[in-house]
Amino acid sequence: MIRHLTALLLAALAGTVLAAGEAPLVVHGEVVVGEKARPVAQLRLGDAATVPVAILAPLQDSEIEPLRKANRKSSAKRLMIGVNRTVESMVGPKAARSAWQPVDGGHAARFSVSSPDAAAVRLAIDLTGTPTDVEMVFLGSAGTELFGPVRVGSIVDRTGPWWSPPTEGATQTVEVFVPAGIDPASVSMRFTRVSHLFTSAGSGFRKRAVDIGDAGSCNKDIACAINPSAAFLTARNATAQMVFNVGAGVGLCTGTLMNDTDTSTQTPWFYSANHCFENEDPPYRTPTQMQVIANTLTTYWFFEAASCGSLATPPIVTRTGGATLVFNSQPRDVLFLRLNDTPPAGATLIGFDANPFVVNETGTDFHHPQGDLKKFSQGSVVGFSTPFTGAVANGYTEIRWTTGTTEGGSSGSGLLAFSGSEYLLRGGLWGGSALCTNPNGTDNFSRFDLVYPQLAPYLGYVPFANFTDLWWGGESQSGWGLNLTQHASNIIFGVWYTYDAAGKRQWIVMPGGQWTSSSTFTGALYITSGPPYNAPFNTANFHITPVGTGTLTFSNANTGTFAFTVNGVSGTKSIVRQPY
The missing domain is CATH 2.40.10.120 (Thrombin, subunit H)
Incomplete structure (x- = not known):
């Protein structure tokens, strides 16, 4: 029943804005400090030949028109700047074993894919079965900047083709390094698609092989x-x-x-x-x-x-x-x-x-x-x-x-x-x-x-402890309490077991809120009503009534206060974890 009520509360309250009494958070900015040293990309093969594994046919107008149409279609202001093309033969290093050359620490080879007249290209690489210690460095035909090294094992998601960094020019070259102890023949990566970009960072995103628009003069x-x-x-x-x-x-x-x-x-x-x-x-x-x-x-x-x-x-x-x-x-x-x-x-x-x-x-x-x-x-x-x-x-x-x-x-x-x-x-x-x-x-x-x-x-703020537990006012106040569940997101779902003005038992629910500091959580309070326990549950008879706000302030991991306003009546209670 509690789980069902929780789901209904969350569904009913989804998308609600901050409740009355909750001060919207203002957070100040800061400048990124010095970053960690990054590995330097370098080519291991001097003047070794590059193996062209795919040279695509010139782009046809029929391939460009969907891009033009997308840029004309909507008031939403995304810009399409390139098309994806299929590398029909699904080729890769495994098909060019003769390209591998011994280098310090292992073997290396270079492979390239070209899409004529592209301002920049990037490749979709199927890394299925590729050893995690293999590294890749990328270079464009119209640029001098190297990207990498990218270690296969560092790529978070390899369940589908991984897209390489965009590089300048119509050809992207990939230098693959296989450490000693790994047979280059086991490198099964394949180049499956190529993105043909009509503009690039090197051209200041102004060079275009197709009219996809230029920034207006009023900018x-x-x-x-x-x-x-x-x-x-x-x-x-x-x-x-x-x-x-x-x-x-x-x-x-x-x-x-x-x-x-x-x-x-x-x-x-x-x-x-x-x-x-x-x-x-x-x-x-x-x-x-x-x-x-x-x-x-x-x-x-x-x-x-x-x-x-x-x-x-x-x-x-x-x-x-x-x-x-x-x-x-x-x-x-x-x-x-x-x-x-x-x-x-x-x-x-x-x-x-x-x-x-x-x-x-x-x-x-x-x-x-x-x-x-x-x-x-x-x-x-x-x-x-x-x-x-x-x-x-x-x-x-x-x-x-x-x-x-x-x-x-x-x-x-x-x-x-x-x-x-x-x-x-x-x-x-x-x-x-x-x-x-x-x-x-x-x-x-x-x-x-x-x-x-x-x-x-x-x-928001990160709480200094996990406060999931049963809380109460101590032995002198036996009979009421708070059930707090702090989820992985740090949002607290709270249920206050208490009594109304007539002494009748009552549950007041705090289904969420926000941390306004690492020790203070504030949320809206609600009272619910619904069908009796001995009748079929009918959501049409379930009702949620906002009654006020509650604020939990923790002085340490085991003690704190609960301040509340319910139907205009305010108060504060000291709380501690209930021992078992």
């Missing part, structure tokens, strides 16, 4: 901001460009690196838009399918103009480790990830504010329209919106720009509010009608205040 470079504050310059370093494989192509969006309340760590939480990884129409992807896309994520940092009007950029930093899906919501258009690789030193873990915007409040957005150098937009909130069929009613913040706009590629970028000392995240871009050619159009952003209860277990 404003970060470097063109007039007298930008230190807070403005710090906040823009939380923004990264995203490139990922989705469906039959390669997508581009924008995302924001987020901070949490744990000052002892710098976990790389990453906030963007669900539609970046999602199907445009039902059926929508399962979490498992979304994770496959997250595995392919590459992020680009500090991709912005070095000075106003310049196409030169500071050194761009690329991270290729993919990400772990933590939470996503199609009706709220929220994508919440944990990056698998450490962001570069100097990036910003931006803070957040779980309060809603108010009309006429100013919002700021840092983003990559059409994959261009980082831009900024500013405008005023005009209200709350429901921008697409199936969206949460009034679940989006609608804004009209006075400076700049957004375009394809801007999707997922963070809507920020200035708090007086820093910029704080309040949502992520879905899309809208705003364009350089439509300055009176508006854009719609997911509402962080509505989704924060789902993200609080990751971003």
Whole structure:
């Protein structure tokens, strides 16, 4: 019965905003400190020949048209920048045994796959059966940067083909190293697909072999901001460009690196838009399918103009480790990830504010329209919106720009509010009608205040102990108590066994809440009623009534206080664990 009531409570309360009396959390940002030393990619074969295992036919217009159509179709502002092509022969190193050469510590060989006229390429590699100690280094035909070494055993998900980092030019070369003691003939990796990208980081995402759009002239470079504050310059370093494989192509969006309340760590939480990884129409992807896309994520940092009007950029930093899906919501258009690789030193873990915007409040957005150098937009909130069929009613913040706009590629970028000392995240871009050619159009952003209860277990405070137990007021107060269950997410489900004003026994339930410090948990209180135990359970007779709020404050792992307000009556009780 308790389990059934729990399920009904959670279903009935899913999506509720913070209850009255719960102060929405405001968390400050911080800058990523120096990262750990990274292994240096190097080629073990000097001038050894590369074995071309696949050269694809030139791309046909019929392969490009679906990409053009996708970029024209929706008000959502994901940009498609490439197509996936099949390597028909499913070839790989095992088919070219003569390529292996002895090197220090083992054997190595180079293999290449080409897609003519591509600005960049990446490969889908089937690693089934490949020994975990095998390493790979990647090089493009039009670039000098090496990516790797990537140890097969370090790849989190090898259940499907793994996508290599994008490299510049129409050909990607893979140097494979097999340590001594492993027979190169046992390396069974195969190249199954190639992503043909029409643009690349090396070209500043401006070079295109097909017209997929260019950023409008009304967009404003970060470097063109007039007298930008230190807070403005710090906040823009939380923004990264995203490139990922989705469906039959390669997508581009924008995302924001987020901070949490744990000052002892710098976990790389990453906030963007669900539609970046999602199907445009039902059926929508399962979490498992979304994770496959997250595995392919590459992020680009500090991709912005070095000075106003310049196409030169500071050194761009690329991270290729993919990400772990933590939470996503199609009706709220929220994508919440944990990056698998450490962001570069100097990036910003931006803070957040779980309060809603108010009309006429100013919002700021840092983003990559059409994959261009980082831009900024500013405008005023005009209200709350429901921008697409199936969206949460009034679940989006609608804004009209006075400076700049957004375009394809801007999707997922963070809507920020200035708090007086820093910029704080309040949502992520879905899309809208705003364009350089439509300055009176508006854009719609997911509402962080509505989704924060789902993200609080990751971003909120971490309790200093596990408080799962039966609690009471001690032997002198036998007859009432609290049953607290602290889940893996650290959310507490509490049941208060007590009595009403007439002395009749009563259960008051706290089905969730938030940690406002490492020792304090606050949640809404409810009373439930339903069918009797000796009758069939009928959900139509189950009712939930909000009655107030409760706050648990723990002084140590075994003692604390329980403060409550129930139907306007407030009080505080000392509590201890009930011994057995």
